[in-house]
Structures are given as C-alpha cells and as structure tokens.
Amino acid sequence: MDETIKICIQEINPHVVCSLCGGYFIDATTITECLHTFCKSCIVKYLMSCKHCPQCQLKVHETHPLFLLRPDRTLQDIVYKLIPNLFENEELRREEFNKSRGMAVDKKPGTKKEEPTVPKLSSIINNPDGHLYRNDEQICLCLERYRPQRIMHHGKVLTLRALDRKFLRCSIRVLVSHLKAMLFKKLAIPSDVQIEVICDREMLSDEVSMKQIFLMNWFGKETPMVLYYRFRETSDNSVT
Ligand SMILES: [Zn+2]
Ligand SMILES: [Zn+2]
Structure with a gap:
C-alpha cells in the first residue's frame, strides 16, 4: 500500500x-x-x-x-x-x-573527528526570560503519560504522575532534554530516575529538537503533536 x-x-x-x-x-x-x-x-x-x-x-x-x-x-x-x-x-x-582544482574526490566527507557537542543552551522552560526564543515559531504539544507506572526507588514506591496541564506551547527549537528537565521539575521526579520521551513509538534522544521531531514524525498530522513520557526500566527498578 x-x-x-x-x-x-x-x-x-x-x-x-x-x-x-x-x-x-x-x-x-x-x-x-x-x-x-x-x-x-x-x-x-x-x-x-x-x-x-x-x-x-x-x-x-x-x-x-x-x-x-x-x-x-x-x-x-x-x-x-x-x-x-x-x-x-x-x-x-x-x-x-x-x-x-585537481583534487581527489573525497567520497567520505566528515571523516575528520567531530566533537560531539552538547548544546549549552539553558532551557527556555526553566528560564522565564528565555529571550532568545521569544520570536521563534511555536509548536503546540500534548505531553501525555504513557501509562500509570510505579517503580521501586530506594525502597519506596514511586508513582509516575500525570501533568496537571498536559498541553503546552513552546519554541520549535526546544530540545527533548528541555522537556525532560520540565517533567522532572513538575512531576517531582528524583534526579536519579531515568525517563523516556516517545513520539510515534520512537524513543527520542535528548538532543533532538521539536522542529526535528515535527518534521520527522508529525508532519501532515493534526496538532498538537503528542509526546509520551514514561519511567525507563533499568536493572535496579522494576516497573509495574
Ligand atoms: Zn546557505
Ligand atoms: Zn541564533
């Protein structure tokens, strides 16, 4: 088809x-x-x-x-x-x-070692005067809890809460790492717990921007773009 x-x-x-x-x-x-x-x-x-x-x-x-x-x-x-x-x-x-110019054809450009740089950008979400983003194109998101989850965390049960307000508008340049920072803060998740953000059944890496996610996974679909979050299962927590 x-x-x-x-x-x-x-x-x-x-x-x-x-x-x-x-x-x-x-x-x-x-x-x-x-x-x-x-x-x-x-x-x-x-x-x-x-x-x-x-x-x-x-x-x-x-x-x-x-x-x-x-x-x-x-x-x-x-x-x-x-x-x-x-x-x-x-x-x-x-x-x-x-x-x-009489140069050999370089079939593999970019073989030179490239530093994997992490954007130092401070999060617009945590930073109310994120003036760099003010004039940016905005995107509407729905941040949905993937499913209710409980994990054992230092001997206590930790429950994944749902956001009070799951709809948000943010700059198209916001990264997944920024969203995660916001989730940690709003849902009071201990910093040693790992969370995952998913779009369209694909787990998103921290350095991906909303623009990239939109273009790769959501273009042509209805807005808001829906992202799911969940606890990551690790060897020392059992998710139920
Ligand atoms: Zn150009
Ligand atoms: Zn710029």
Whole structure:
C-alpha cells in the first residue's frame, strides 16, 4: 500500500531553507548556543566578518566562533528526503569542483573527528526570560503519560504522575532534554530516575529538537503533536 504523505513544500520551506543564501540547507550546520541552522559554507563565511548569529544576534565565541558549530545530520537528511535530487546534484557539483582544482574526490566527507557537542543552551522552560526564543515559531504539544507506572526507588514506591496541564506551547527549537528537565521539575521526579520521551513509538534522544521531531514524525498530522513520557526500566527498578 502506498503510504506516501503529500507534503506542501511551501509549508515546510521555512524549516529547511538557509536564511543566508535562501537555498535549501547544504551541510546543515547549527550554532550550538542558539540552535539556528545555516548551510555550513554560508555560516562559516558569515562568521569570518561578524561574531553574531545572523538570525538572533546572539554573540558567538569571540575568538573561535567555529567552535560553536556542529553539523546537523538529521535536518540535512530531512532536506535530502524532501528535495529529490538535491543530494545527487550537490555530489556532482562537489566532484566537478574538486576535479577542477585537481583534487581527489573525497567520497567520505566528515571523516575528520567531530566533537560531539552538547548544546549549552539553558532551557527556555526553566528560564522565564528565555529571550532568545521569544520570536521563534511555536509548536503546540500534548505531553501525555504513557501509562500509570510505579517503580521501586530506594525502597519506596514511586508513582509516575500525570501533568496537571498536559498541553503546552513552546519554541520549535526546544530540545527533548528541555522537556525532560520540565517533567522532572513538575512531576517531582528524583534526579536519579531515568525517563523516556516517545513520539510515534520512537524513543527520542535528548538532543533532538521539536522542529526535528515535527518534521520527522508529525508532519501532515493534526496538532498538537503528542509526546509520551514514561519511567525507563533499568536493572535496579522494576516497573509495574
Ligand atoms: Zn546557505
Ligand atoms: Zn541564533
């Protein structure tokens, strides 16, 4: 059965277009401090003359601005998936470029060791003056308890509560780690307990943003986007 989802490209464009060149992301690269994304070559060139994020004016590292860039593979994959032939065309362009300079074709770009950088971004949810996010596109979420759970925690029964208010609006740049921080706080979960956030039966890793989840798992579906949370089962707790 054909399960192709028809996607209106106009709707998705704002998420996958570089604000510096107006084209689809090529080598999507994110500033770790504010999570704005650009083409790698666009942002590297830009930061040579200016030390602020082009989108939010956040000051990036004074002496080594490139330290704060990391490749955004997920977003790039989305672009390649959505825009057929972009990848092939880009590969061809690179080959031509390398040939014209007499360089060997590098079939595996990015083999250089990349530092896995954790965004230092402080959570908008815990931070009421998260001014960096104020003008962001917002997304409506429903944070639903996966199921009532009880675990043994230091000899006591710990019950997973449901949120009083499960609907929330947040910036599309909020990460799963931010949501988890909010859940820990609102549900008074001890910090040594692990929780999982799930969308569409997929467990989400901490560094994934709402934008990525939306584009990967929720595009074309009805809002709010539903995320589930639950205690993670570990060897020293038994979930019932
Ligand atoms: Zn660009
Ligand atoms: Zn920014």
